[in-house]
Amino acid sequence: MTWIGRSLPRLEDPALLKGRGNYVADHAKGALHVTFVRSALAAGDIVGIERPAEGLVFTGADLDGVGPIRPVLHRPDYRAVGQPVLPVERVVFPGQAVAVAVAASAAEAEDLAEQVFIDIDPIEPILDFDAALAADARAVHPEAPENVLVEGRLETPGFAETVASAHAVVELELRSRRQSAMPLEPRGGVASFDEATGRVTLVASVQMPHMLRTGITDCLGIPESDLRVVAPDVGGGFGQKMSLFPEYVVLVWLARRLRGKVAWIEDRRENFLASAHSRDQAFTVRGAFAADGELLALEADLRSNVGAFSCYPVTCGVEPLMAFGELPGPYRFSQYKVRSRGVTTNTCMMAPYRGVARPMLTFTMERLMDKAAAQLGIDAVDIRRRNLITAFPHRSPTGVVYDEGSYLQAMEAAVAHVDIPAFRARQAEARRHGRCLGLGVSVFSERTGYGTPVFAQRMMGIVPGYESVDLVMDPSGNVEVRIGASPHGQGLKTSLAQLVSDEVGVTPDKVRVVSGDTDATPYGWGTFASRSIVISGGATKLAAVAAATKLRKIAAKLMEASEEDIALEDGYARVAGTNKAMPIPELARAAYHQSQRLGMPAGIRESGFYDPAGTFSNACHICEVEVDVETGGVRIVRFVVVEDAGVVINPMIVDGQIAGGVAQGIGNALYEEMIYDDDGNLLTVSLADYLPPTALEVPDLEILHMETISPESVTKAKGVGEGGTIGAPAAVLNAVADALSPFGVEINVMPATPERIRAAIRNAKVPADA
Amino acid sequence: MPDKIAITLDVNGKSYDVNVEPRRSLADVLREDCGLTGTHLGCEHGVCGACTVLVDGRPVRACLMFGVQAEGKAIRTVEGLADGDVLHPLQKAFWENHGLQCGFCTPGFLMLAVGALEENPAMSEAELRDVLSSNLCRCTGYQNIVKAVRLAADEMRARRA
Ligand code: FES
Ligand code: FES
Numbered sequence: 001m002t003w004i005g006r007s008l009p010r011l012e013d014p015a016l017l018k019g020r021g022n023y024v025a026d027h028a029k030g031a032l033h034v035t036f037v038r039s040a041l042a043a044g045d046i047v048g049i050e051r052p053a054e055g056l057v058f059t060g061a062d063l064d065g066v067g068p069i070r071p072v073l074h075r076p077d078y079r080a081v082g083q084p085v086l087p088v089e090r091v092v093f094p095g096q097a098v099a100v101a102v103a104a105s106a107a108e109a110e111d112l113a114e115q116v117f118i119d120i121d122p123i124e125p126i127l128d129f130d131a132a133l134a135a136d137a138r139a140v141h142p143e144a145p146e147n148v149l150v151e152g153r154l155e156t157p158g159f160a161e162t163v164a165s166a167h168a169v170v171e172l173e174l175r176s177r178r179q180s181a182m183p184l185e186p187r188g189g190v191a192s193f194d195e196a197t198g199r200v201t202l203v204a205s206v207q208m209p210h211m212l213r214t215g216i217t218d219c220l221g222i223p224e225s226d227l228r229v230v231a232p233d234v235g236g237g238f239g240q241k242m243s244l245f246p247e248y249v250v251l252v253w254l255a256r257r258l259r260g261k262v263a264w265i266e267d268r269r270e271n272f273l274a275s276a277h278s279r280d281q282a283f284t285v286r287g288a289f290a291a292d293g294e295l296l297a298l299e300a301d302l303r304s305n306v307g308a309f310s311c312y313p314v315t316c317g318v319e320p321l322m323a324f325g326e327l328p329g330p331y332r333f334s335q336y337k338v339r340s341r342g343v344t345t346n347t348c349m350m351a352p353y354r355g356v357a358r359p360m361l362t363f364t365m366e367r368l369m370d371k372a373a374a375q376l377g378i379d380a381v382d383i384r385r386r387n388l389i390t391a392f393p394h395r396s397p398t399g400v401v402y403d404e405g406s407y408l409q410a411m412e413a414a415v416a417h418v419d420i421p422a423f424r425a426r427q428a429e430a431r432r433h434g435r436c437l438g439l440g441v442s443v444f445s446e447r448t449g450y451g452t453p454v455f456a457q458r459m460m461g462i463v464p465g466y467e468s469v470d471l472v473m474d475p476s477g478n479v480e481v482r483i484g485a486s487p488h489g490q491g492l493k494t495s496l497a498q499l500v501s502d503e504v505g506v507t508p509d510k511v512r513v514v515s516g517d518t519d520a521t522p523y524g525w526g527t528f529a530s531r532s533i534v535i536s537g538g539a540t541k542l543a544a545v546a547a548a549t550k551l552r553k554i555a556a557k558l559m560e561a562s563e564e565d566i567a568l569e570d571g572y573a574r575v576a577g578t579n580k581a582m583p584i585p586e587l588a589r590a591a592y593h594q595s596q597r598l599g600m601p602a603g604i605r606e607s608g609f610y611d612p613a614g615t616f617s618n619a620c621h622i623c624e625v626e627v628d629v630e631t632g633g634v635r636i637v638r639f640v641v642v643e644d645a646g647v648v649i650n651p652m653i654v655d656g657q658i659a660g661g662v663a664q665g666i667g668n669a670l671y672e673e674m675i676y677d678d679d680g681n682l683l684t685v686s687l688a689d690y691l692p693p694t695a696l697e698v699p700d701l702e703i704l705h706m707e708t709i710s711p712e713s714v715t716k717a718k719g720v721g722e723g724g725t726i727g728a729p730a731a732v733l734n735a736v737a738d739a740l741s742p743f744g745v746e747i748n749v750m751p752a753t754p755e756r757i758r759a760a761i762r763n764a765k766v767p768a769d770a
Numbered sequence: 771m772p773d774k775i776a777i778t779l780d781v782n783g784k785s786y787d788v789n790v791e792p793r794r795s796l797a798d799v800l801r802e803d804c805g806l807t808g809t810h811l812g813c814e815h816g817v818c819g820a821c822t823v824l825v826d827g828r829p830v831r832a833c834l835m836f837g838v839q840a841e842g843k844a845i846r847t848v849e850g851l852a853d854g855d856v857l858h859p860l861q862k863a864f865w866e867n868h869g870l871q872c873g874f875c876t877p878g879f880l881m882l883a884v885g886a887l888e889e890n891p892a893m894s895e896a897e898l899r900d901v902l903s904s905n906l907c908r909c910t911g912y913q914n915i916v917k918a919v920r921l922a923a924d925e926m927r928a929r930r931a
Contacts, residue, residue, distance in 0.1 A: 009865050016873030017861040019808020019848035023874065026807040107793065184812045184820060184908045185874045235810070235874030236908050268813040489872030489909050652868045659911030660871060687817035687906070694903035695912040724911075 003498040003508055007652035010494040011508065021233045024188040024205045024265065031190055031263035032056075034254065035109040036247060037099040037116045038274060039091035042125035042346040042680025043140075046090055049099055052115035056102040058254070060086035066253060067219050069244055071312040072461025077151040078317065079144035081344070083309040085219060085246040085253075091120060092140060093308035093346050094680050095273030100250055102262060125346035125680035129282055129303045132343045140308065140344045149306060150317045150342040152324040156397050162297040162335040166288035170372045175749045176360045178280040178305070178674035179667075180272060181353040182692055185235020187275055188265035189248050191255035200255045201228045204248055207237040208313075208526030209486055211464070213518050215244035215312055216252050224518075227252060231516035231526075234488030238664070239352035240276050241488070242528050243311040269685045277674055278353030280305040281319065281360045285327075287368045288335075293376055293383040297335035300327055300364075304350065304357075306342040311351035313462040316342045319350060321458060322357035328396045329358075329365045330407040330445045330618060332389045336397035346680055352528065354661065355725040359668055362444040363750060366730035370440075370737065371746075380734075381415055384443055402445065405618040406644045406706045411443050413704060414620040414642040423624065431742065436627045437637070438739025442730035443620045448645075448719025449534025449712070450614025466611035467535040468522035471500070471543035473551075473604040475592040477571075477585030479504060479511045481543070484524010485536035486516045490721065491653040492532050496540045498649055499715060503544035504551060505568025505584055522607075530617070530719025533649065535610050538714040543608030550604055554587045557598055615712040617645040619723050621662070621731035627739040629761060632754030634670055634736055636699045643723060644706040647716035654720050655703050661724020663698045668725065669732035670751050671697070777841045781806065782850030790837050796830075797821045799837030800847060808848040808877045812906070819905030822878040822885075823847050829885035829904075848877035851884065859929070860884060860922040869918035871909035878905050883919045891927045895920065 015021055037057075051057040068082030086098060101113040126132050126140055132147040139145045163169065189204035206212050209229040217224045234241065247264055254262045266275075281304045288297040302323045306316035324340035373383040385408065394402040420439065427437045447454075451465035470482040479500055485492060493515070497508035514520055524536070552566040555573035559566075565576040574581040588604060595602035624638040641658055648654045671691040675683045684690040709716050729750055736757070737747040743764035749756055774789045781804055788803040795814075800806045800823070812820035814833045821832040824846040851858040857865065860880055870876040879902070886893065886901045893901065899916060907915060 007868075010868070013865045013870060013873070014855075014857070016870060016876055017848075017857065017864055017880070018852050019806070019877050021808070021873050023807075023810070025801070025811070029802070029805075107791065182908060183874075184818060184872070184906060185810070186812070233874075234872065235812075236872040238908070265811075268815065268818075491868075491871070656868045656871060656910060656914060659913050660909045661911075663911035664908070686815055687813050688815070692906060692908060694906060695899050695916060696903040698912050700913045700916075701911070 003501040004647065004649050006498065006650065008494060008498060008508060008650055010491045011497060012491060012493055023185060023233045023235055024190060024203055027190040027203045027232065028263035028265060031261040032102050032104060032258065033106040033109040034251065034262050034264040035101045035113040036097040037101060037113045037118060039094060039096045039098055039118065039120060041091060041120050041122050042094040044091055044120035044122040046088060046098065047119040047121050050117040052112065055112045057099055057112065057116055059099045060084060060088035063253060065221060066249065067221065069215065069219060069246065069312045071310050071315045073150065073315045073317050074459040074461060075150065079149045081141045081143050081149065081310055083246065085249045093348050094682055095348065097246055097274065102254065127345055127347055127676050127680055129305055129343050132345050140346060144344055147344050148341050149310060149344050150320055152321055152340045153338065154398065155337040156335050159297055159335045159337045163288040163299070166296050167291040168289050168375060170287045170289060170368060170375055172364065172367055172371060173284045173748060174364050174367060176279045176281045177749065177751060178277050179353065179672045180277055180674055180690060181238035181240035182690065183236030183238055183240055186266045186268060186271040187241065187245065189251045190261065190263040191251040192261035193255040193259045195259065199226050199228060200252050201230060202248065202252055203230045203232055205234050205241055206231050207234070207241045207486055207488060207528055209516050209518050210484065210523050211313055211526060212244055212248060216249050219249045220253060228519045231486050237488050238354040239356065239528060242526070243276055243351045245275065268687060272685045272690060273682055274348060276311060276351035277307060277348045278350055279360065279668065280350060283360060283364050285364055285368060287372060289372050289376060291376065293372065293378045293386045295331055295333045295387050298328065298333060300338045302338065302340035304342050305345050305347065307345060307347045307349040309349040311349055313460065313464070314352060315460060316350065317458060318352055319357045323361050325398045325400055326358060326447065327361045327364065328398065329362060330389055330443055331365060331387045332394065334397055347676060354664060355722045358444065358726040359665065359729050362442060362726050363730045363733060366442045366734055370734050380441060381420070384411060384441065388443060402616050403710050403712050404708050405445065405616050406708045407443055407618050410618055410642040410644055410706055411620040413706065414622045414640050417702065417704060418622050418640055436629055436739040438625050438627065438735040438737065440623045440731045440734025440738055441620065442727045442734060444618065444727045446530060446617040446619070446719065446723040446726055448530035448615060448617050449612055450531070451535060451611035453613045464525040466609060467524050467539045469536065469539040469543045469608040470522055471547055471606050471608065473504065473547055473588050475589045477506060477510065477588040479506060480514060481511060481540055482514045482521045483536050483540065484522050485532045486526040487532060488527060490527065490532065490657065491650065492527065492536065495533055495649045495653060496537060499537055499541050500544045503541065503548045505573070506571055530721035533715065533717045534615065534713050534719050535612060537717060538610035538612060539608035541608065541715050542610060543606045546606035547604050551584065551587050553600065554591055554598055555582055558582060558587070558590060610714065612712050615710040615718045617718040617720060617723055619643040619727055621727040623731035623735045625732065625735040625739055627736055627757065632757035634752070636666065636732065639699050640702045642704045642706060643720065644708050645720040646707060646710055646713060646718040648705060649717055657720045658703055658724045659701055661722060662701055662728045663693055665725045665728025666698055666732060667693045668750060669729040671753065673751050673753065775838055777838055779804065779840055779845060780843070781845045782847060792836065792838050794837050795833050796835040796837045796840050797832035800832060806847050806849050810874055810877055812874065819882060820875050820878040822881045822905060824881055824885045827885065827888065829882045846881070848880055851880060859925045860919065863918040863922035867914050867918040867921065869910065869914045875905060875907040879907065879915055887923050887926055891923055891930065893923065
């Protein structure tokens with residue numbers, strides 16, 4: 001029996017359940033506390049900073065020689081904007097850290113910060129695309145006079161003729177409002193200086209510890225060996241904790257300057273104001289269709305409000321360029337004209353959030369399919385049948401190559417599971433009683449596990465992608481796996497232990513996975529972009545296979561058998577066809593202590609390296625809702641997911657990723673919105689204003705699996721971290737639109753809050769009783 | 771800096787003599803003065819519930835209560851749930867049913883559920899969801915939390931019977 005495929009309870013959990021987790025705030029004991037003094041204004045020139053007579057306060061002027069955070073894209077259309085660690089000349093978004101106060105406790109640091117007065121000459125802020133792109137708009141940054149930081153354009157030859165000869169053109173203007181990834185644990189870091197070595201250790205709640213080390217030491221102009229970055233238990237990240245933030249540079253600078261230990265644990269308000277936002281996008285598309293519903297061509301104008309800065313290391317290209325490249329999704333058409341812009345404004349920086357661009361582009365394609373179906377008089381499922389890709393590898397008009405997937409089959413399975421005719425009957429019956437039920441379908445692709453071959457195409461100054469793993473079996477037969485990925489809730493340690501167990505023949509509890517410490521793990525890229533099980537898993541598997549090979553060699557030698565006849569399982573090496581067996585710990589001991597007998601290098605120590613081109617997971621979501629026409633409230637009645645992520649290593653963990661992702665997608669679809677007022681004040685600075693869903697808003701999902709094996713993944717697993725979030729908004733919002741179809745209203749903005757739904761109904765072309 | 775006050779807190783049946791500022795929240799006192807870092811802070815304004823502990827048997831937001839207000843009361847935190855390596859039925863159910871991912875919300879959910887189930891172990895599914903909607907989890911999508919609490923409730927009822 002294999003360990004892969006079992007819902008093994010997670011090895012991570014006992015400590016977390018007992019309150020013995022180890023999060024960044026738990027490291028703050030004995031530290032001086034740091035509070036950042038932040039700009040109350042969205043834009044303005046810094047005229048002066050008054051510090052109190054006593055107390056430790058530092059400003060940008062003190063940070064002599066500290067360079068800005070300046071991520072690079074090698075594209076001619078990219079405008080590199082440096083983010084000063086603490087600005088001295090001007091502020092460009094509300095909440096930007098300008099000074100830092102240090103005191104014995106967090107409360108005293110806050111008291112001290114209150115005595116710092118930042119005098120700012122205000123400038124009228126530019127907050128949205130329209131203001132930023134206006135002909136006479138002021139430049140947010142002098143480096144980008146037109147307020148466009150990155151722009152992609154493409155037009156396939158033959159586009160215009162195809163559109164001109166099409167049967168119908170369907171237009172959509174969609175908007176995703178600004179949102180927050182909102183990990184439950186906010187950001188934080190504890191930096192301590194070691195007098196003995198002169199090194200600093202930064203314990204921080206981050207997803208990419210090695211990258212952070214590179215970024216911070218680049219800003220400070222010190223070698224990487226002077227800094228150790230540790231990601232302890234991390235209370236959720238979802239992309240928000242990928243980027244380098246100025247606060248971390250300041251912490252390391254302070255630890256060196258004060259030759260001591262400093263801690264910064266942000267509060268929720270800071271997290272909302274000044275960590276990273278996401279999803280602020282406006283897409284205008286026109287789809288050209290044949291009479292039978294075939295999508296022939298797509299034209300798209302895509303705008304992303306990337307905020308005041310470009311996020312490090314992935315840059316502000318992450319949203320607009322992914323939208324540019326992956327808008328076609330799982331649909332087959334060859335003519336594409338697209339313009340995608342990353343627009344800078346006086347708002348918080350936008351950075352990756354689970355799904356990156358794809359929740360919006362899936363919303364777009366799935367709304368387009370529904371709208372076209374309605375316009376052409378075709379069933380919404382039929383129009384997808386006509387257009388989904390079924391031949392692989394498929395090459396999209398932007399050159400993205402899709403490996404084998406089950407787009408159509410997954411949709412058929414979901415449709416069959418839901419029983420749409422039965423739903424339509426219920427819907428009709430409900431309508432007779434004035435109740436509005438709706439059903440929404442969403443089919444999508446989730447590109448996962450891509451390494452440098454894909455990232456290199458984005459022309460990033462820093463090209464992430466590969467993973468390395470060092471695996472050691474100690475003399476007692478236990479395994480330690482040191483990985484460059486940096487999991488934070490995904491259960492990766494358990495999944496990797498299952499992979500290792502199947503190769504080397506020890507139980508998963510004997511496999512210890514070490515992550516998130518730049519002193520203890522090989523350089524790697526951390527955990528993001530649904531990559532870890534594919535890439536870190538692949539590297540782990542390769543290392544485990546090498547270790548197993550060595551174990552078999554040792555066993556063959558000691559039991560005088562042939563290597564091919566040795567099987568490693570249940571803690572033993574067994575010789576096939578005989579009853580000869582040796583416990584694996586004995587082999588391990590021999591490897592270290594009897595190496596002279598074995599005629600091979602001592603020990604069991606192997607490395608794995610993996611850098612794949614990536615693979616596509618796919619799924620279909622179907623959601624049923626009831627909309628309360630009086631209140632505009634939406635209740636999710638049913639949610640079905642058919643997921644194809646290849647081989648599932650731990651079904652419970654995979655389903656957990658889907659369920660968590662869908663919950664976030666529901667929040668994105670219906671509730672969550674970051675709102676600035678006209679002066680640039682962020683109005684949503686507490687969890688009473690920003691509304692992630694609770695247990696009352698998220699239903700139990702019905703999850704079904706399909707298994708398409710990809711040659712692009714050595715573990716045969718595909719990533720599954722983002723799919724829930726990618727697909728759910730489209731399914732929910734298509735369902736809302738379907739529920740409200742008697743009113744002839746359109747659902748063009750997410751989140752579709754009660755207020756927006758009520759406004760749409762009020763302004764409906766068709767009255768409620770029609 | 772305001773003067774500190776000497777108080778004695780009864781946490782998980784053990785007494786802690788601490789010297790705290792009157793403005794310090796119970797959560798901060800537990801974490802920083804008692805060294806019990808299992809109680810987490812996700813918002814510090816009473817919404818997320820990550821800081822939930824039991825005070826005289828009832829779930830309380832430890833970020834909304836001052837440490838000095840808790841003197842003389844019986845406080846229970848996540849650290850007091852397990853008996854050594856033997857997990858409380860709720861902890862066990864969370865483990866077996868994948869009721870946690872990052873684990874940051876977990877202590878709060880556990881204490882919320884312990885308090886609720888000790889008061890009424892026979893809650894309906896709807897009541898249970900309603901109670902559990904007091905706290906936020908950003909990772910799990912809740913369904914495994916609800917399932918774990920339901921199963922633990924069954925077990926706790928069986929044990930009492
Ligand atoms: S930290 Fe107390 S409710 Fe959020
Ligand atoms: S498990 Fe991460 S917030 Fe609940």
